[in-house]
Amino acid sequence: MSTAPSTSTTHVVIGGGVVGAATAWALTARGERVLLIEQHARGHDRGSSHGATRIFRQGYADPEYVALTTRALALWDALERESGETLLDRTGAVDHGRPEVVDAIAAALADGGIPHERLSPADAAARWPGIAFEGHVLAHATAGRIRSAVAIETFLRLAERTGLAELRFGTRVTQVEDHDGELTLTLDSDEQGSHAPRTVRTQSVVAAAGSWAPTLVGGVFAGRGARLPAVRVTQEQPAHFPSHLPDEAWPSFVHWADGDDVYGLLTPGEGVKVGFHGTGPVVDPDDRDFAPRPDEAARLQAYVARYVPGVDASRPTFISCLYDTTPDEDFVIDRRGPLTVATGFSGHGFKFAPLLGELVADLATGGAPHPRFALGSR
Template identity: 70%
Template sequence: MPHAPAGRRSTPSTSQLDHVVIGGGVVGAAAARSLAARGEQVLLVEQHDRGHEHGSSHGATRISRMGYTEPDYVTLTQRAWDAWAALEAASGRTLLDRTGAVDHGRPEVIDAIAHALERAGVPFERLDLDEAAARWPGLAFEGHVLAHGTAGRIRSAETIEALLDLAASDGAALRFGVRVTGLDDHGDTVTVHLDDGIAVTTPSVVAAVGSWAPTLVGEVFAGRGASLPAIRVTQEQPAHFPSHLPDDAWPSFVHYPLDGGDVYGLLTPGEGVKVGFHGIGPVVDPDARDRTPVAAEVERLQAYVARFVPGVDATAPALISCLYDNSPSDDFVMDRRGPLTVATGFSGHGFKFAPVLGEMLADLATGGVPHPRFAL
């Protein structure tokens, strides 16, 4: 962890803490960074190592796009687009490669995306199938096609490091390999028990724990008369496929097949083109998953890629295992009760909003109100 630069305050002691952030994935890192930047005294604790592969944030790339059917999310992507630029400036790192994005498939979905983008003033193009195939020869298209330039590829692993480094430079203490074993709600404060025997009492806990939210904070919220929605934790298995094309041939892409289901993809430089079915994996315990691929799903993914992603070698998948913390509506869950703020339910589409989610959680933890769509 870098040392605080000269002129910045020192790392807070436990007696000085304003907030304990639980979770060192992208959402927790963004919350810690936003709080520390406001002058709050912050401790971040993460049960796994820094940059671990056990949750929903690992891997080198994620999609950034504005192609939503719901105006709330389009507005949030616009805020996020500006926030990514500000994060790049603050960190001195390139975090977003502006490749553009293409959506295709079921006409009713593509038309709804076009309507939402038009309402928000986001420029986009409608293309016919021949135009799309000529522009992106690595993909095969069906249905309607839409492209927009305010989209790209997030350097996700670098983003987490940038957020953690910025949090630390503003005085946040970062602890990894330390598991929270329990929370005691005292009314105005919470005591956080750690597995190294330390107990920290604080007026604010931000539990940015994704798949672990039900077991870690469910009882505390229930004791305050609020129930978390049923978070369904699934093990997803996208894969990287070797590309036949140069890197600049690949946009980020989302396909809504005419026969149902959603598929996403993007290039991960040096690893291949990542393609995955969205939110269809088996339900798992986040502490006890074995990462074993489902053979039938691997075959189904290869068959899809052979048909719709001709620019890669469908016979050579490098399988990936990741977690989704799915809410019943696929909406995020971010709210506060007393001293406890929760963040979960990101449903496989939260990473693109990370800098804004950090600000929203910092607002909640310092007395703000939740976004009505994400409230309990």
């Protein structure tokens, strides 16, 4: 990874969620200047990154993703040292359900040198009485939960502390125009009486706008001979359920069920968050109602009543968030000319945040894309 500024260009990062925030920190840590533009308020709840907790787990059946989690874990540790913040609570994680999936995860963890443990459903229930287990059960202790809201603010604060970052909230990028080696951004600011310029011209733009990125910059990529994959934007509706167990009783968990896969973790002070993975309706990110679908709400409560006995399934507090999902659930991180794009995190990107910031910063400063996430690999 480069350590010295490649040009005097100010990198414009579009999006103040976790990927944009991590990229701003990674760039400023290298001595690069950054203008971060976010259409909503700081810490907003309109996208994919809000909320107090996210799962960190190394349990992938794909060895390449397991290796990426190991790199990300080292960077989370480094970020904690740099910031003085606790960002990752090591609660451990447990996978259970379909044997072919759980066994593949165990094999990938073994290949990656990740300590793990197999248990019977009865032994797992004795250890974690809040969960009803089925099929094969696998636990690994390096996992846990990320303090996600704290993490985003930490990235932003560290970027600001360098003196190289300007963070502009309540400002929407409405158009991106390609001028060979430069891009012109048209801005629409919510700030009353703002004297900020309505256009910005730069040699480096990072579109880390999640569900908004394909619409905003897909045409620019197409004009440079690269087509973004179809990104399916959905409104997901997990819920917090009150628990009658102590906080330490809850690992992060994934149930590879017959049907839709389910994830869960404790959010201290709010309850146990449980949700189906990627089953929500397709939406326009600018035109959504944030309301849970009654049929899906009832289905989630029925699931929780059966498989999460440590909570009160009758008292959900529903949450609304966006998924931006690619057909293969691989991320999109690539560059064409002055434009770098980061999108398609498919409901499993947050755990990689400090690594994603580094990968995107590599691209924006002239490095090569990660082969797995490059457009040419699709």
